[in-house]
Amino acid sequence: MSPERAKVFERRYKRLLAANYLAQRQTAVDESQTYSGTPVVLIETPEELYSFLSSRGYALPEQKQFIQEFNETKKKVKEENKKKA
Numbered sequence: 710m711s712p713e714r715a716k717v718f719e720r721r722y723k724r725l726l727a728a729n730y731l732a733q734r735q736t737a738v739d740e741s742q743t744y745s746g747t748p749v750v751l752i753e754t755p756e757e758l759y760s761f762l763s764s765r766g767y768a769l770p771e772q773k774q775f776i777q778e779f780n781e782t783k784k785k786v787k788e789e790n791k792k793k794a
């Protein structure tokens with residue numbers, strides 16, 4: 710498979726996995742007594758998270774700072790997980 714075709718395959722496969730994950734989570738939420746009917750939102754990037762939180766009125770730093778802090782926290786979590794493994 711050519712590198713270009715591999716990238717296309719990877720993008721499509723990731724979209725399929727995301728759609729399946731979202732459907733499974735929505736089913737679980739809908740089957741719960743407490744949260745039934747609540748929509749599940751799939752957030753895949755720090756930018757999407759920022760947009761989601763800011764649209765709900767959360768007080769956030771500027772997007773650039775938010776993303777920087779997000780990435781720093783993500784790095785720390787990965788490092789801690791490596792230590793535990």
